[in-house]
């Protein structure tokens with residue numbers, strides 16, 4: 001290399017290096033000043049709220065780590081233990097203040113405030129991309145409109161036949177363990193039932209059990225939820241670069257590639273299928289262009305065709321988000337209900353009697369009309385969603401001050417933690433809240449606790465899958481309980497709850513299956 005060339009290169013490196021350094025210093029200085037300015041305004045308002053125990057620098061995180069053998073699995077209980085002592089309180093995740101709300105009036109006031117956003121979820125961009133969870137404003141409205149259309153009750157007929165198909169397949173697969181002494185963890189069967197039926201419902205795609213990639217994506221969703229939660233609790237992991245380095249050292253970077261494989265395959269297979277159909281039949285092509293398509297994936301593809309800004313990346317993000325929001329929440333609820341029924345045999349018999357009343361001695365298929373008639377079963381599902389709120393909390397940010405019911409003010413820009421779990425354990429509405437008692441949701445008593453029961457959130461961002469989830473859970477339970485009587489040796493105190501984005505039971509769902517008398 002000539003000397004001139006070398007000196008040009010050296011100069012280039014110097015200039016480039018200095019620029020990067022300047023940008024870095026500018027960013028740090030800018031962030032520090034913004035933080036100090038924000039804190040100056042926030043501190044007097046925050047000081048009027050109760051404070052969770054805090055240590056310098058590390059904040060309340062110290063109390064989550066203290067006496068903890070495994071931060072990943074024990075933090076759920078610790079967070080709940082810490083914040084459940086207060087109706088509203090402030091806790092510091094290192095330098096970030098978070099206001100925790102547990103009173104339903106306050107939670108609902110924030111949920112109903114359409115100006116509260118989930119900006120913090122930008123953190124999850126790497127995982128969720130530009131999907132409904134991360135979007136706001138007009139883009140969020142458009143995404144929500146598509147999802148509401150895709151999951152509207154007039155499409156339930158199609159959903160039902162798929163859920164029925166997989167439920168009866170699972171019921172048959174469990175035959176192997178019936179009337180044996182074997183105790184099985186039902187979770188794997190229920191997860192697979194829900195993953196398969198959910199993906200088929202949104203896209204017609206069949207998860208290939210022999211294909212490791214499909215299964216890897218499903219498993220990766222669970223692991224990523226745990227990692228993202230750790231990232232949220234430790235603000236030093238918020239910058240993308242640091243988080244990626246952290247993942248690299250944990251050997252977990254591949255998970256983020258894995259989760260996109262299934263959406264990619266779904267899009268490819270569906271696009272090819274639509275192309276073949278259109279070639280074969282021009283009439284169908286016309287229909288797909290004008291009418292509202294049947295499947296969620298087709299709705300996304302239609303939008304993709306008519307909107308240059310809605311790229312394939314957006315479709316992947318939407319598919320991934322809806323799969324992660326839909327299948328595991330529903331599966332966890334089915335498992336929780338089965339475990340509760342196995343622990344409370346007299347309640348299980350009442351549910352069985354109700355199934356017999358609705359279906360008679362007939363082993364006929366479940367119809368949509370049947371779902372409404374399963375009133376007592378719904379009480380059991382609601383009580384389970386109360387006690388084990390699958391989504392135990394959510395977060396919001398607001399750019400204006402908010403006044404709480406007790407007159408305290410949450411300053412603008414502060415992260416707000418909405419504790420559905422705390423509201424579900426409020427003793428004013430749910431006496432003996434630790435007990436599992438479906439009678440709380442009996443028609444006579446439901447009015448007393450309705451407002452404090454928020455398993456699907458509320459306000460403009462109310463869960464889109466509320467009706468779908470309830471119908472799906474009931475259908476699965478009918479198939480299983482009609483065929484098997486469940487028992488367990490597990491006790492309430494054996495259930496170990498782990499918190500990430502969902503609240504999971506980490507101890508498994510260990511059940512024994514006994515056959516019911518055939519009609």
Ligand code: HEM
Nearest residue numbers: 325326329330333390391394455456457461463464465469
């Ligand atoms: C038992 C099952 C389920 C529970 C407990 C549940 C719970 C929730 C909760 C609490 C929220 C509000 C989160 C927030 O306000 O930040 C939510 C939002 C959402 N849920 Fe569900 N969900 C369930 C099933 C489903 C299903 C089956 C779908 C599939 C369609 C779904 C799709 C969504 C979507 C897309 C949102 C975001 C809505 C938005 O931001 O506008 N969920 N869910």
